[in-house]
Amino acid sequence: MAQLAAPAPPRPSRAAPVDDPFAALNPQQRAAVMHGDEPLLVLAGAGSGKTLTLAARVARLVLDGADPNRLLLLTFSRRAAQEMARRAGRMLHRALGLRATQPPPQLPWAGTFHAIGARLLREYAGRIGLAEDFTILDRGDAEDLMALVRQAQGWAAARTRFPLKATCLAIYSRTLNRQLPLAQVLQEDFPWCAAWHDELKAMFRAYAAEKQAQHLLDYDDLLLGWHQMLADDGLAMQLGDRFGPVLVDEYQDTNRLQAAILRRLKPDGRGLTVVGDDAQSIYAFRAAEVCNILGFGQQFGDAARTVLLERNYRSTQPILDASNAVIALAEQRHAKTLWTDRRGGSRPRLVTVADELDQARWVADSVLEQREQGLALTQQAVLFRTGHHSAALELELARRDIPFVKFGGLKFLEAAHVKDLLAVLRWAQNPRGALAGYRVALLVPGIGPAAARRLIDAMAAAPDPAAALRAWVPPPAAASDWAALVGLLDVLQSDASPWPAELEAVRAWYQPHLQRLHADDAAVRSLDLEQLQRLAAAQGSRERFLTELTLDPPEATSDEAGPPHPDEDYLTLSTIHAAKGQEWNAVTILNVIDGCLPADLATGSAAAVAEERRLLYVAMTRAKQQLQLMVPLRFHVGQQHRLGDRHLYGGMSRFVTPEVAALFDRVAPAAPAADRHDPPLPPRAAQPLQLGALWD
DNA sequence: AAAGCTCCTATTTTT
DNA sequence: TAGGAGCTTT
Numbered sequence: 001m002a003q004l005a006a007p008a009p010p011r012p013s014r015a016a017p018v019d020d021p022f023a024a025l026n027p028q029q030r031a032a033v034m035h036g037d038e039p040l041l042v043l044a045g046a047g048s049g050k051t052l053t054l055a056a057r058v059a060r061l062v063l064d065g066a067d068p069n070r071l072l073l074l075t076f077s078r079r080a081a082q083e084m085a086r087r088a089g090r091m092l093h094r095a096l097g098l099r100a101t102q103p104p105p106q107l108p109w110a111g112t113f114h115a116i117g118a119r120l121l122r123e124y125a126g127r128i129g130l131a132e133d134f135t136i137l138d139r140g141d142a143e144d145l146m147a148l149v150r151q152a153q154g155w156a157a158a159r160t161r162f163p164l165k166a167t168c169l170a171i172y173s174r175t176l177n178r179q180l181p182l183a184q185v186l187q188e189d190f191p192w193c194a195a196w197h198d199e200l201k202a203m204f205r206a207y208a209a210e211k212q213a214q215h216l217l218d219y220d221d222l223l224l225g226w227h228q229m230l231a232d233d234g235l236a237m238q239l240g241d242r243f244g245p246v247l248v249d250e251y252q253d254t255n256r257l258q259a260a261i262l263r264r265l266k267p268d269g270r271g272l273t274v275v276g277d278d279a280q281s282i283y284a285f286r287a288a289e290v291c292n293i294l295g296f297g298q299q300f301g302d303a304a305r306t307v308l309l310e311r312n313y314r315s316t317q318p319i320l321d322a323s324n325a326v327i328a329l330a331e332q333r334h335a336k337t338l339w340t341d342r343r344g345g346s347r348p349r350l351v352t353v354a355d356e357l358d359q360a361r362w363v364a365d366s367v368l369e370q371r372e373q374g375l376a377l378t379q380q381a382v383l384f385r386t387g388h389h390s391a392a393l394e395l396e397l398a399r400r401d402i403p404f405v406k407f408g409g410l411k412f413l414e415a416a417h418v419k420d421l422l423a424v425l426r427w428a429q430n431p432r433g434a435l436a437g438y439r440v441a442l443l444v445p446g447i448g449p450a451a452a453r454r455l456i457d458a459m460a461a462a463p464d465p466a467a468a469l470r471a472w473v474p475p476p477a478a479a480s481d482w483a484a485l486v487g488l489l490d491v492l493q494s495d496a497s498p499w500p501a502e503l504e505a506v507r508a509w510y511q512p513h514l515q516r517l518h519a520d521d522a523a524v525r526s527l528d529l530e531q532l533q534r535l536a537a538a539q540g541s542r543e544r545f546l547t548e549l550t551l552d553p554p555e556a557t558s559d560e561a562g563p564p565h566p567d568e569d570y571l572t573l574s575t576i577h578a579a580k581g582q583e584w585n586a587v588t589i590l591n592v593i594d595g596c597l598p599a600d601l602a603t604g605s606a607a608a609v610a611e612e613r614r615l616l617y618v619a620m621t622r623a624k625q626q627l628q629l630m631v632p633l634r635f636h637v638g639q640q641h642r643l644g645d646r647h648l649y650g651g652m653s654r655f656v657t658p659e660v661a662a663l664f665d666r667v668a669p670a671a672p673a674a675d676r677h678d679p680p681l682p683p684r685a686a687q688p689l690q691l692g693a694l695w696d
Numbered sequence: 697a698a699a700g701c702t703c704c705t706a707t708t709t710t711t
Numbered sequence: 712t713a714g715g716a717g718c719t720t721t
Binding site: 076077078112113114115138139161164167192219220222223282283284285286385386387388445446447448449450451475477550551552553575576577578599600601602615 | 697698699705706707708709710711
Binding site: 161164166 | 714
């Protein structure tokens with residue numbers, strides 16, 4: 001929550017210099033910390049003390065007189081922002097010689113691009129013709145809105161099936177974030193939808209118009225709006241003045257739109273620090289451009305300085321050797337070889353098992369064995385490419401009573417009952433939000449799509465939507481249930497209703513609907529709503545709660561086990577994406593076979609395969625002491641596959657070449673030698689930057 | 697017009 | 712597993 005509080009900063013008193021706060025840094029880290037005003041690129045290998053270095057640089061800037069309130073610190077995830085703000089604060093606290101009772105200095109402008117964008121837009125809304133009461137759509141909401149627009153266009157019965165709402169939204173988002181024409185994005189990223197170019201364009205125009213009319217912003221609008229704000233000279237000047245140094249973490253995962261924002265914020269790069277590792281770029285599907293980090297030097301010419309952090313403080317040398325060998329075969333990268341002076345440590349293991357069930361049993365055995373040897377479950381993690389790869393393991397763990405928490409692929413906000421409840425709050429917050437209203441109206445028995453539509457249209461047409469709501473006459477069958485809803489909305493609208501108590505009123509109203517709609521598992525779903533109420537209590541207002549929940553949804557799903565106690569020992573299961581930036585003593589990676597890693601859907605282009613390689617690299621470099629790669633000989637591919645429905649794939653991942661495999665200890669029956677290699681990368685085409693109205 | 701039913705088809709990772 | 716389309720019954 002670092003970015004929420006904005007207390008006055010303590011004056012940096014130069015009088016009490018404690019011992020050198022940067023004494024523990026190695027020479028390269030120190031160079032990055034002490035570097036002056038010119039643009040700086042810190043290429044930080046995995047485990048090379050990146051967070052420490054960035055935090056130290058923040059501390060150094062403040063010690064040299066920078067105002068913490070004007071320091072913009074952009075991170076990839078909310079978790080990273082908190083961690084960074086916490087460590088920088090601690091370092092400053094020491095360096096300034098503050099007493100233990102004094103709070104560490106805060107960094108109010110530390111956060112994700114999206115969160116900072118939301119804040120700036122909220123603040124400047126009045127001046128840029130944006131409704132001040134806008135609400136933010138999470139992905140599910142955006143998809144629902146897209147679905148409404150999709151339906152209105154009526155292309156249902158056609159020669160080929162129109163793309164699903166989720167696909168439509170993905171195309172839309174990719175086009176904005178890559179700042180490229182729709183046709184090109186379709187051709188490169190969604191070739192199977194290319195035939196729908198004109199329809200999609202019309203649909204996106206309608207989608208944008210709907211958002212405007214309903215005072216809604218989606219994730220992309222937070223960046224787009226920020227970007228457009230900076231296009232205005234007056235505002236750009238003001239914003240430029242407002243922020244001093246700008247530091248960007250995980251720069252390899254920024255996209256073109258984000259890079260454009262930075263360029264407007266710091267045109268000549270002075271005061272700009274970016275930190276990242278091109279070898280860990282794994283978010284191309286979100287339009288991240290490795291070119292951003294690869295081309296940083298050229299962008300600012302001779303002025304830019306690059307510092308390389310290669311010394312690894314996390315892993316043993318045998319683990320680093322294997323990781324280096326995997327990434328060494330990648331082209332298009334800043335050459336970088338991690339090393340450590342920590343000798344010893346066992347070689348990583350390459351474990352061959354018969355199939356997924358075998359794999360699950362083996363991993364569960366291994367986890368318990370490690371714990372016998374004194375390694376707590378919290379020091380162990382199992383990583384995998386996609387959310388459902390852990391299904392068999394989850395069953396096995398549950399069967400053996402091994403507690404675990406799964407990160408990635410979160411479901412909480414996507415569950416229908418959670419969305420229902422939030423829709424009520426959103427509608428109360430923003431009566432013009434037809435999307436929320438439509439959803440809520442449909443909850444009332446007797447009201448279907450047609451009646452809900454009429455209601456929404458009536459409200460949209462009226463000068464005072466709240467009055468139109470009260471005046472609306474529902475179908476006779478819905479009369480009494482409708483009256484109850486109107487009563488609830490009255491309570492929520494009145495200034496008297498306090499937060500978060502009003503959520504209880506919403507739950508009370510929703511309870512019968514929950515019973516009716518989800519009779520079989522209403523009790524379980526009710527638990528989720530309790531969880532929601534706990535989250536609500538942590539926020540000061542309804543508006544804040546809705547914004548926070550959209551930008552920072554709960555990270556882990558706790559499945560049947562319920563939320564784990566903080567002090568309980570539990571194993572971590574995580575997608576590789578969600579494991580970024582973390583570390584464990586013992587790491588096991590599932591399904592290191594072709595078809596899973598690389599995912600067979602991602603083998604279409606050389607760039608996609610290269611990203612899968614980096615994904616494996618990221619997974620391997622999470623391990624401090626023990627690393628195991630699992631290779632099931634047979635892998636069951638579910639029904640969702642073309643032609644033959646239950647294909648059995650096989651074969652070691654193409655990334656584990658014989659040379660790489662030689663760095664592992666082999667466990668279990670003889671595995672087939674992998675003799676496939678990457679196809680060579682074709683030269684990359686230069687992509688012209690396109691600005692302006694995309695949908696016209 | 698609403699609601700409940702069947703049947704078919706899907707590209708993974710997340711702010 | 713759900714999303715989406717199309718059907719039938721109320």
